Amino acid sequence: MNKRIEKMTENREKLLQAARRAFAEYGYAAASMDSLTADAGLTRGALYHNFGDKRGLLAAVVDQIDSEMAEHAKKAGSKADNAWDAMLAEGAAYMEKALDHEVQRIVLLDGPAVLGDPSQWPSQNRCLQSTKQTIKKLIADGTLKPVDVEAAAMLINGAALNAALWIATSSNPKDVLPKALDAFNTMVSGFLKN
Numbered sequence: 001m002n003k004r005i006e007k008m009t010e011n012r013e014k015l016l017q018a019a020r021r022a023f024a025e026y027g028y029a030a031a032s033m034d035s036l037t038a039d040a041g042l043t044r045g046a047l048y049h050n051f052g053d054k055r056g057l058l059a060a061v062v063d064q065i066d067s068e069m070a071e072h073a074k075k076a077g078s079k080a081d082n083a084w085d086a087m088l089a090e091g092a093a094y095m096e097k098a099l100d101h102e103v104q105r106i107v108l109l110d111g112p113a114v115l116g117d118p119s120q121w122p123s124q125n126r127c128l129q130s131t132k133q134t135i136k137k138l139i140a141d142g143t144l145k146p147v148d149v150e151a152a153a154m155l156i157n158g159a160a161l162n163a164a165l166w167i168a169t170s171s172n173p174k175d176v177l178p179k180a181l182d183a184f185n186t187m188v189s190g191f192l193k194n
Contacts, residue, residue: 066123098167108168
């Protein structure tokens with residue numbers, strides 16, 4: 001990689017890390033672009049060059065954190081004995097991340113308010129594709145009823161995402177989490193073949 005590309009990559013990462021700190025501490029609306037770029041040791045020009053504007057920077061930060069949430073969920077699922085238990089573990093791990101302050105503030109509160117419907121985010125689409133593959137496998141091995149794969153994936157992913165949003169926006173997230181997990185598992189179990 002040439003020096004210019006290395007420097008651009010380094011600057012982009014500095015801006016992402018500074019934005020994560022600022023958005024988590026102050027929220028999107030109150031985060032100052034001047035303070036954020038100063039924290040990164042860069043100029044506003046670098047921010048605009050890399051992300052277009054403050055909204056573009058938030059979109060990149062949300063994608064990064066939401067992708068990390070999905071990776072955390074996959075790691076939890078990889079410890080399960082079978083694909084069914086893995087899918088449940090992934091949903092639970094994703095919802096549990098809603099207790100994390102950075103995730104709450106940036107992804108689950110400011111993200112939807114500024115970027116719109118989370119189901120339209122690239123990171124959520126990647127999760128949806130992964131869930132579709134799992135559902136196909138579970139239908140093929142006889143674990144799940146022969147339902148429409150896309151419909152099932154949309155409902156399961158939507159339930160996990162909305163549960164995470166509910167947890168993050170509640171006045172007592174730690175009390176809401178077990179309720180959300182129980183309801184999620186009950187709902188998803190409806191897809192099991194009798």
